[in-house]
Amino acid sequence: MQLFSSWSEQQARLTRWVLLVGWLGLIVSLLLPGVDPWPFDLDRCGPLLECHSREGNQIFWGLVVPSGLLILVALSHEVWRRICPLAFLSQLFRALRWQRTVPGKGGRRDVVKIEADSWLGQHHVQLQWSLFIAGLSLRLLVVNSSPLGLGLFLALTVAAALAVGWAYGGKAWCQYFCPMAPVQAVVTGPRSLLGSPAHLETTSRITQSMCRTIGEKGKLQSACVACQAPCIDIDSERAYWQTFSGKKGLAWAWASYPGLVLAFFLLIRAAGPGGIDYLRSGLWAYDARAIDRIAQPLVFWGWDTVLPRWFTMPALLVLGGVLSVALFGALERWLRSGLAGLPAERATAVAGHRTRLAATFLAVNIFFWFADPSLGLLGPRGGQLIRSLVLVVSGMWLYRGWSRDKATYTRESTSASLRKQLEKLVPEMGDLLDGRSLAELSPGEVFTLAKVLPSQISQTKRGIYREVLSDLFGSGRLDRAAALVQLEELRQSLDLKEEDHHAAVRELSVSDPRILQLDHRQREIRSLRQEAAAEAIEDLLETTGLGDLSTALADGDHGDRLERIRQEYALDEASWSELLASFGPASSFARERAEEQLQQVRDRLAARQALAQAAAGEPLLRPLLPVIDRELVSLFVTVSPSLQPFAADDPLVQRFQGLLPHVPEGVLTQLRRQDRERWAPAGAGVPAPLDPLPDPADVLDGLWRDPDPDTALWALWVQDQRDPARAAALRREPRVGLPSSAALDRLRSGEGLALGGRLRRLLEVPLMAGLSPAALINMLHWGEERQLQNGEVLFSVGDSPDTVAILLEGRCEVRRPSASDGGLETMARIHSGEPIGEVSFLVDHPRRAAVRAIDGPATVLVFESSEFEQLLQQSSEFNRGLLHTLALRLEDSYGKLGTTNVPR
Numbered sequence: 001m002q003l004f005s006s007w008s009e010q011q012a013r014l015t016r017w018v019l020l021v022g023w024l025g026l027i028v029s030l031l032l033p034g035v036d037p038w039p040f041d042l043d044r045c046g047p048l049l050e051c052h053s054r055e056g057n058q059i060f061w062g063l064v065v066p067s068g069l070l071i072l073v074a075l076s077h078e079v080w081r082r083i084c085p086l087a088f089l090s091q092l093f094r095a096l097r098w099q100r101t102v103p104g105k106g107g108r109r110d111v112v113k114i115e116a117d118s119w120l121g122q123h124h125v126q127l128q129w130s131l132f133i134a135g136l137s138l139r140l141l142v143v144n145s146s147p148l149g150l151g152l153f154l155a156l157t158v159a160a161a162l163a164v165g166w167a168y169g170g171k172a173w174c175q176y177f178c179p180m181a182p183v184q185a186v187v188t189g190p191r192s193l194l195g196s197p198a199h200l201e202t203t204s205r206i207t208q209s210m211c212r213t214i215g216e217k218g219k220l221q222s223a224c225v226a227c228q229a230p231c232i233d234i235d236s237e238r239a240y241w242q243t244f245s246g247k248k249g250l251a252w253a254w255a256s257y258p259g260l261v262l263a264f265f266l267l268i269r270a271a272g273p274g275g276i277d278y279l280r281s282g283l284w285a286y287d288a289r290a291i292d293r294i295a296q297p298l299v300f301w302g303w304d305t306v307l308p309r310w311f312t313m314p315a316l317l318v319l320g321g322v323l324s325v326a327l328f329g330a331l332e333r334w335l336r337s338g339l340a341g342l343p344a345e346r347a348t349a350v351a352g353h354r355t356r357l358a359a360t361f362l363a364v365n366i367f368f369w370f371a372d373p374s375l376g377l378l379g380p381r382g383g384q385l386i387r388s389l390v391l392v393v394s395g396m397w398l399y400r401g402w403s404r405d406k407a408t409y410t411r412e413s414t415s416a417s418l419r420k421q422l423e424k425l426v427p428e429m430g431d432l433l434d435g436r437s438l439a440e441l442s443p444g445e446v447f448t449l450a451k452v453l454p455s456q457i458s459q460t461k462r463g464i465y466r467e468v469l470s471d472l473f474g475s476g477r478l479d480r481a482a483a484l485v486q487l488e489e490l491r492q493s494l495d496l497k498e499e500d501h502h503a504a505v506r507e508l509s510v511s512d513p514r515i516l517q518l519d520h521r522q523r524e525i526r527s528l529r530q531e532a533a534a535e536a537i538e539d540l541l542e543t544t545g546l547g548d549l550s551t552a553l554a555d556g557d558h559g560d561r562l563e564r565i566r567q568e569y570a571l572d573e574a575s576w577s578e579l580l581a582s583f584g585p586a587s588s589f590a591r592e593r594a595e596e597q598l599q600q601v602r603d604r605l606a607a608r609q610a611l612a613q614a615a616a617g618e619p620l621l622r623p624l625l626p627v628i629d630r631e632l633v634s635l636f637v638t639v640s641p642s643l644q645p646f647a648a649d650d651p652l653v654q655r656f657q658g659l660l661p662h663v664p665e666g667v668l669t670q671l672r673r674q675d676r677e678r679w680a681p682a683g684a685g686v687p688a689p690l691d692p693l694p695d696p697a698d699v700l701d702g703l704w705r706d707p708d709p710d711t712a713l714w715a716l717w718v719q720d721q722r723d724p725a726r727a728a729a730l731r732r733e734p735r736v737g738l739p740s741s742a743a744l745d746r747l748r749s750g751e752g753l754a755l756g757g758r759l760r761r762l763l764e765v766p767l768m769a770g771l772s773p774a775a776l777i778n779m780l781h782w783g784e785e786r787q788l789q790n791g792e793v794l795f796s797v798g799d800s801p802d803t804v805a806i807l808l809e810g811r812c813e814v815r816r817p818s819a820s821d822g823g824l825e826t827m828a829r830i831h832s833g834e835p836i837g838e839v840s841f842l843v844d845h846p847r848r849a850a851v852r853a854i855d856g857p858a859t860v861l862v863f864e865s866s867e868f869e870q871l872l873q874q875s876s877e878f879n880r881g882l883l884h885t886l887a888l889r890l891e892d893s894y895g896k897l898g899t900t901n902v903p904r
Contacts (some may be wrong), residue, residue, distance in 0.1 A: 004078035005208045011218055016088045023085040026060060027158070030151030057150055061139075065372040068180075069187065070386070073364055074393050076648040077184050077191035081174065081209035081233055089158060090165035090173035097564070100167050104572075108563070111169040113570050114176055114227060116521050121228075124176040126249035129256075131348065132179035136264055137314040169570050170227025170755030171211060182253045189360055190237040190404060193397040198235035199413040199477065209422040222532040224704040225570050226525035229476055234528070238413075238477055241406045242521075244352070252325060252355050254682045256365040259324025263317050265370040306564055328359050361398045365391055367754020392666040410478070410486050415443035417471040418450060418490065421464045452492040472482045472506065480505075480737040498708075499630075499774070505707040506634035510597060511579075511642075526571075530579045533569040537562070537583065594652050597639045598659070602690065604631055605662045607702070610693040619763050620718045621696065624703060626772040627711050699725055704730050709741040714773035717753050718745075743777070755780050765808055766833035767878075767885055775871075775878050779806075782867035786860050788812075788853035790897070794836065794860060797824075799847045801840035804868045807832055810858025816849040824850060834885055841865060 071080045081087065093099050104110035115121055145150045164173040174181055191197065207214050210233050212221040224231075230239040243250060293850035336351035368390045370381040419438050441449065450464070468490065472478035478486065484501055491501060540561055566576050581593050608628040615621040639656070646652050660668075700722070703715040714734060719727040731748050740783050747753055755777065762768045762776055772778070783806070788794060794805060797817060807830050815824035827849060830836055840847045863871065871878055 003194055003196060004076045004082075005198070005206065005210070007079075007082070009212055009214055012082045016085065019083055020085045020088055023154075026064075026159075027151050027154045030057075030147045030154070057144070057147055060150060060154070062371075063373055066368070066371045068353070069183075069364075069367060069386070070390070072184060072187045072192070073368075073390055074194075076195040077188045077232065077236060078192070078195060078209045078596070079283050083186070084174070086157060086161045086178065086350060087171060090161040090171065092162060093166040094568075097568075098166065099169060101460040101567070106201055109567065109568060111570050112167060113169050113225075114172055116229065116525075120176055123248055125182055125247060125253060128177065128179050128182050129249055129253040131177075131524065132182065133260065133314070133317060135179055136260065136317055140264070140267055140313045141310055144504050162364060168227070170709075171224040171233070172227050174233075175228040175231070182250070183257070185232060185239075185250070186254050186257050186360055188232065188236050188240075188407075188544040189357060190240045190401050193393055193400065194235070195236060197237070197412075199237060199409060200416050206236055208236060215535070215543075219539060220541060221535040222528075224528045224532050225568070229524040229528070231528075237409055241409055242479075244349070244406070251323075251352075255328040255359055256321030256327040258326070258359050258366060259320040259322070259327070260317060261363050261366050262324075263320025265366075267313055267321075268318060275861070283710075293785045302453070319750075320506040324359075326357050331355050346405075353404060353405060357398050357401050361394050407486075411447075411489065412443045413471065413477050414468065414487065414490055415446040417468040420466070420471065421445050421467050422446070422449060427834060436704040440858075445491060445750075447493045450490070451495075456495050459579055462496060462500050462504065465494055465496055465500060466507055469501075469504050470508055470512075473523060476521060476527065481739055484739050484806055501707075502708045503630055503634055506631055507638050510600065510635050529569045530575055533565050533571055533576075533579055536565045537579070540565070591646075591652065592641070592643050594646070597635070597642060598652065598655055601632070601635050601639055601656075601659055601689070602844050604628060604635060605659060606690040606693050607699045608632070609662070609690055610696055611699050613693070614655050614696040618718075618722075620760075621712060622763065622769070623773045624700075624711070625778055626719075626770060627703065627706060627708070629664055629667050632663065633670050636663075636667070641792075654687065658686055661687040662690060697726055701726065701730065704733065705735065705738065707738055708774055709739050709744045710774040710777050711772070712738075713741065713744040713747055713753070714896075715758065715775075716747055720747075743782070750803070758785070761808060764805065764832075765806070767806065767835070767882070770880065771878060778871060779861065779878075782871055783861040783863045786862055788858045788860060790853055790856050793850060794850045795847050795849075795851045797847060797850050801837065801844060801847060802865045804841045804865065805862045807834055807835040807836060808859040808861055810853060811855050811858075812836065812851050812858055813854045814849045814851055827830045828889075829854075834889075835858065835882060837888070838882070841868065 068080060099111050101109035120127070138153070143153045160177065161173045162877070164177050168176075188195070196208055206220065210231075211223040211225070215221050223235065230242045233238045246250075292852065308430055328674050332351050332355040335354055336347050337349055339347035342350065343494075365387075366435055368387050373386060374382045378385075423438055438446070438449075450461075469478075469487070472483070473480065483505075486500065489502065491497070527540070540558070571579065577592070607626065611621055611624055611628065615625065643653055645655055690779075696720065700715045700719045704712050706712055706715070716727060716730055719730060732752075741751070743755075753759075758780055759776055762771075762779060768776060768779070786794075786805075788810070794812065809832055810829040811832075812829065813826050814828040816827045817823070818825045830851070837847065872882075
């Protein structure tokens, strides 16, 4: 439902102009009052609304402010943030192109941005909430009863919005300075009751209250420059969950808001002459008798504070906030105790979420219990109607949000991205949907559909996963470090393994090298800026009639317009080059990107060759070769399509062909499975030189940043033994945004690798020769090591096939019942590295032979059937090794039978 985000921009602009004119008119009326300046004599004014000066105060405090909050509660933040006069004014200098700029790369001028890691980027909520409390105190002490004071106050806010709009790009005023911004976040929560679900499939890329503009041909365009990420204007629920913890000052502001609201109205009531009807009438909004002098003591509900009001009132406001924080802190602990059945981390998150919902619900209803936006002109029934509406809407909002959590949001968001990928396959699905459209499917049904994809498109599942991952990464909806865990359900639906996830990340890192360098906030900012700039470039090409971007770049005037677009959307050089490359497949930008990718291929091939040479004398390096092979597969899958626009005799294509002879046969085999024609053996050209080869230590340093934590663990462990100084440097280098593991964390802390000795022994087993670090570590995690004495039986005839073993050391013999005397006779001998009992496991029948140790003790690694099944699913290298061993056994059996007709 895009009820408010699809509201016409022309109508929104007209509304903004009307409100702005009214805002400025109100300020003028306050600065030029019709009676004596403050402090004026209330007795000189007649009945309500007769005195011009007090009229302005009453309209603003009694009507404008409550009405703004009512819009947030009853409608959506999407409405208010699109019509706010101050937000509109803050964009004046941007529209005039008079914003402050600083020198950028290449001598260009860049509009100043507020960086997420700057002091303001990290502490803006604390600044805004401090300004909010200061504003409440100023209102109580001076502004509330002074038309001139209110006029100056409003004029000051206008000047501040203009100044911030000149000094910083984007809606910096709204996001980083406006004291009401945290209030909007508190009132909105995950999403307003009528707010559009921006994380689900929408009919437009412009969501919620996202900044927008109208192109030269009247086309609606995004004008977002991502001054903050995550942004409430783009996806309020994403902003809610991503700032739930870690956003400094937000938790305190949220919990203190009910106390501040209640304390404010109690102070008004204590200082004023009337009861609650006096408050609801709006008389306190201009009554000078409510607060006579800021230096006089305050009598608070019969208690004479003695202290002057300029100190007492701010202190009591803050005290109200502190008590509110304590109250909701106790509520959160109580809720957490009731969730003892959940994991501790999840219980904490759920209790914190529900506490914030309760705080918002209470604060909103307290406010409208005292305040009446109709100023009492509709009578008691009119005010009660508004309060009832707020109670019902906030109650429904509370009910809807009570059972939501971040996992629910992530699942829905993932399903939206998955739905987009499945839409490409609809023609091949036939009657799978039984007449329904993909848009009608619930998130759960989308995941179910992914599970039952037809066999003829099953090979696309990894590609679907990669595109979903790209969409979630690019939009900032998914944190790279948590992606492996959060997308587990999607992998299960697509029947994919963890290695498929790591491979997808590697492939994405080739097409977008900075995906492993930027966190989710930075990726979201870059994506939003690029999307908005792309719309502006498309509009430029459409209005000028140019079919090619290179023509526009060659023209001076059009080049200047492109430079203004780059500057307006605050794109750095790398992001701008990426964007321009997307407008021409064979452009200079695309060629530059292809050259970079070919260099990556060459570097990885050289790294593999260097590692392979070193592994001849250092067996610990051997498990890293499959890791580089996977990287090469990801590289080639990404690079090959990017070369298609170039001719066969193009130097880029020739360089590519020259690298193919260096590709390991195992890598080419995997590539041929995906596209047999493209990776035919005849495609290789004259080998290109790879010298000089890199230092293996440098290769290990690079593998430290692999997305698989087991690979990083292995690289650090090997580096520990090769070069402790470099290993220490790796420990100091953070794996920003990359997943970790308990074993890796222990190794980084200096505890050493507990499995080190057993891993070394595994490397001596031929079956393990081609296994990656993840496969080797899984072998030890899932298998139980047993010692068999000479003659000790491992399996007996008739045993259940619920275990499989691998012989690590020693020898065993297989004995089957003899047809002649019923005894056991030796049928075969098993040597180190061979599997035991795998046939019974695969065909699922009781064991037809016994196995025992011979010629001394033996060491075996025993797997339960479920663990062995998991090993087969998780490790393609182990699968290939096992099949190779079984094929050799079969060939040997045929040889013993005296036949050369061996099936091939």
